[in-house]
Amino acid sequence: MADQAATLLLDRIRSGEWALGERLPGETTLGPQLGVGRSTVREAIRQLAGLGVLASRQGAGVFVAALDVREDWDAVLRRSDVVDVVEARIAIETEAAGLAARRRTPADLRAIRRALAERAERRTAPEEHVDADTAFHRSIVAAAHNPILTDLFDGFTPRVRQAMLEMLRIRRAFGGDADQQAHARLAEAVAARDEAGAAEASRAHLLALREGMAPSSP
Amino acid sequence: MADQAATLLLDRIRSGEWALGERLPGETTLGPQLGVGRSTVREAIRQLAGLGVLASRQGAGVFVAALDVREDWDAVLRRSDVVDVVEARIAIETEAAGLAARRRTPADLRAIRRALAERAERRTAPEEHVDADTAFHRSIVAAAHNPILTDLFDGFTPRVRQAMLEMLRIRRAFGGDADQQAHARLAEAVAARDEAGAAEASRAHLLALREGMAPSSP
DNA sequence: TAACACAACTCCGCAGACAAGTAGAGAAGA
DNA sequence: TCTTCTCTACTTGTCTGCGGAGTTGTGTTA
Numbered sequence: 001m002a003d004q005a006a007t008l009l010l011d012r013i014r015s016g017e018w019a020l021g022e023r024l025p026g027e028t029t030l031g032p033q034l035g036v037g038r039s040t041v042r043e044a045i046r047q048l049a050g051l052g053v054l055a056s057r058q059g060a061g062v063f064v065a066a067l068d069v070r071e072d073w074d075a076v077l078r079r080s081d082v083v084d085v086v087e088a089r090i091a092i093e094t095e096a097a098g099l100a101a102r103r104r105t106p107a108d109l110r111a112i113r114r115a116l117a118e119r120a121e122r123r124t125a126p127e128e129h130v131d132a133d134t135a136f137h138r139s140i141v142a143a144a145h146n147p148i149l150t151d152l153f154d155g156f157t158p159r160v161r162q163a164m165l166e167m168l169r170i171r172r173a174f175g176g177d178a179d180q181q182a183h184a185r186l187a188e189a190v191a192a193r194d195e196a197g198a199a200e201a202s203r204a205h206l207l208a209l210r211e212g213m214a215p216s217s218p
Numbered sequence: 219m220a221d222q223a224a225t226l227l228l229d230r231i232r233s234g235e236w237a238l239g240e241r242l243p244g245e246t247t248l249g250p251q252l253g254v255g256r257s258t259v260r261e262a263i264r265q266l267a268g269l270g271v272l273a274s275r276q277g278a279g280v281f282v283a284a285l286d287v288r289e290d291w292d293a294v295l296r297r298s299d300v301v302d303v304v305e306a307r308i309a310i311e312t313e314a315a316g317l318a319a320r321r322r323t324p325a326d327l328r329a330i331r332r333a334l335a336e337r338a339e340r341r342t343a344p345e346e347h348v349d350a351d352t353a354f355h356r357s358i359v360a361a362a363h364n365p366i367l368t369d370l371f372d373g374f375t376p377r378v379r380q381a382m383l384e385m386l387r388i389r390r391a392f393g394g395d396a397d398q399q400a401h402a403r404l405a406e407a408v409a410a411r412d413e414a415g416a417a418e419a420s421r422a423h424l425l426a427l428r429e430g431m432a433p434s435s436p
Numbered sequence: 437t438a439a440c441a442c443a444a445c446t447c448c449g450c451a452g453a454c455a456a457g458t459a460g461a462g463a464a465g466a
Numbered sequence: 467t468c469t470t471c472t473c474t475a476c477t478t479g480t481c482t483g484c485g486g487a488g489t490t491g492t493g494t495t496a
Contacts, residue, residue: 001480002264026446037481039257042448043264046220050265058447059488073291080366088366091313092306099305148298148306152370219449244477255450260478276478277457439496446489451482458477466469 005034006044013053014068023061024054073155082163083213089156090206092149093137097186097202099144101195108143109191115139116187120180126168130161136183140190140202167212179205223252224262231271232286241279242272291373300381301431307374308424310367311359315404315420318361319413326361327409333357334405338398344386348379354401358408358420385430397423 009030018024025033031041045062048054055065077085100108115136122128134157141153182205189197227248236242243251249259263280266272273283295303318326333354340346352375359371400423407415 006268028446031481039260039482040480042257043261043480045447046261046264047268050224050268056447057489059445060490061446070290070292072288074288076366076369084364084366087313087317087364088310088370091309091367094313095305095309146302146305148294148302149309151294152306246477257451258449261449274478275458277476278459279477437496439494441492441494443492444490446487448485448487450484450486452484454479454481456477456479459475461474462472464469464471466467 001036002040002043002047005036005040006047008034009044009048010053010069013048013064016067018064020064020067022064024064026061077155077159080159082160083210085156085159086163086206086210086213089153089160090203090210092152092156093141093206094199094203096141096144096146096149096153097190097198098195099146099149100140101190101193101198103145104143104190104193108139112136112139112143112187112190116183119183123180126165130164130168133164133183134161136187140186140198143190163213164209219254220258220261220265223254223258224265226252227262227266228271228287231266231282234285236282238282238285240282242282244279295373295377298377300378301428303374303377304381304424304428304431307371307378308421308428310370310374311355311424312417312421314359314362314364314367314371315408315416316413317364317367318358319408319411319416321363322361322408322411326357330354330357330361330405330408334401337401341398344383348382348386351382351401352379358404358416361408381431382427 012018024030027038027041027045031038034041034044036044045054045056049056049065051069053064053066053069054062056062104112115132115138119129119132119136122132138150138153138157141150144150182201186198186201186205189201230236242248245256245259245263249256252259252262254262263272263274267274267283269287271282271284271287272280274280322330333350333356337347337350337354340350356368356371356375359368362368400419404416404419404423407419
């Protein structure tokens with residue numbers, strides 16, 4: 001019921017019933033309006049205050065601090081098309097591959113080669129293979145030494161993982177020798193500091209991934 | 219005091235006192251521990267529940283739903299280096315430019331050309347120029363018809379805006395005729411459905427932007 | 437006109453009571 | 467001995483009343 005009251009309140013805020021910074025009716029007034037007691041109203045207000053929508057000042061009242069909840073990044077991804085997510089991944093990873101070729105340290109290179117070897121071993125169980133593949137790609141992105149690109153990559157992978165598992169079950173296209181060699185080429189391009197080559201290798205692989213997910217996509 | 223209790227509780231969760239999914243002590247037990255009454259504990263729990271850290275089930279208890287608050291995307295960008303943000307923008311926009319060249323509709327093209335003309339007009343006041351420039355770039359990204367790329371772009375721009383304004387004050391490199399012509403080339407590449415050309419034009423311009431911000435960066 | 441006192445209102449926190457729900461202990465039966 | 471059922475103790479959910487602390491607007495006074 002407190003959750004319900006909070007939702008109701010948020011809807012009224014979203015509808016523009018109160019302007020930004022405006023004062024809401026008092027707890028005692030709001031209670032009967034929402035059909036709940038005072039403590040329930042207080043809990044609802046606390047909840048919205050935690051989300052930054054409301055701010056209460058003792059003695060003064062409750063004020064609108066934001067007109068809506070800052071949308072959660074995970075929520076955006078969850079309700080997005082997987083193909084769109086993969087396209088964003090293409091953007092991130094091709095750029096990251098190029099930067100990685102330029103900035104990789106010997107330690108990065110060791111990590112990349114270790115992840116590549118790991119990926120070659122784990123090719124039986126779908127879950128393990130997908131995770132090993134993700135770990136390899138992550139080692140490339142990490143070598144770009146750009147925390148934002150890394151964060152973005154980490155945000156994308158959970159959403160893509162499920163789709164990759166399903167794809168792997170339907171068609172065995174990935175996980176074959178050709179696929180592994182494509183990854184090896186990417187690793188070698190990074191090792192050779194070949195920016196264009198790394199970007200191209202990354203892009204080619206991910207485009208294939210996108211096609212596998214939505215063959216009809218233009 | 220409720221906020222204080224919530225912070226205290228969050229700290230204890232962060233410290234690993236309770237595992238993920240574990241049940242917390244009851245409200246009546248937690249109250250004396252935190253030095254507050256039951257209703258105050260309830261409000262603190264509500265607050266954390268709104269953030270997704272706790273989840274309470276009537277009759278069963280309160281359970282840990284997440285070990286920490288989901289980090290806000292804005293906060294990540296705020297504490298990041300601008301150069302890193304620009305690099306992420308390069309990744310997003312070059313990919314978006316290529317996609318835009320493929321998927322643009324006549325309406326997209328009209329919007330792009332309108333934004334380009336607007337950009338050509340507003341070249342006196344720094345704020346107006348930066349905003350017009352951003353609007354033009356956004357019209358390109360929007361033409362890619364990928365909501366994730368658009369959201370990412372919208373997330374980046376506020377962070378970059380400030381830095382661009384400062385840069386514009388120091389050096390007048392941007393806003394000149396050459397700069398405007400570079401943008402026109404990008405628009406025309408999208409119009410001509412030249413994917414590689416659009417991507418390259420976008421990349422070249424943004425690389426120059428990055429150099430302007432951090433001349434020493436490799 | 438300006439400074440002050442005050443009263444009404446607000447949120448804050450506490451305590452107690454009851455309702456609604458859960459989960460485990462214990463009894464009953466097979 | 468195992469299974470099933472019932473019941474009790476405990477938990478959260480909600481309401482109400484109370485006093486404390488803070489703010490704000492009004493009226494008074496110098």
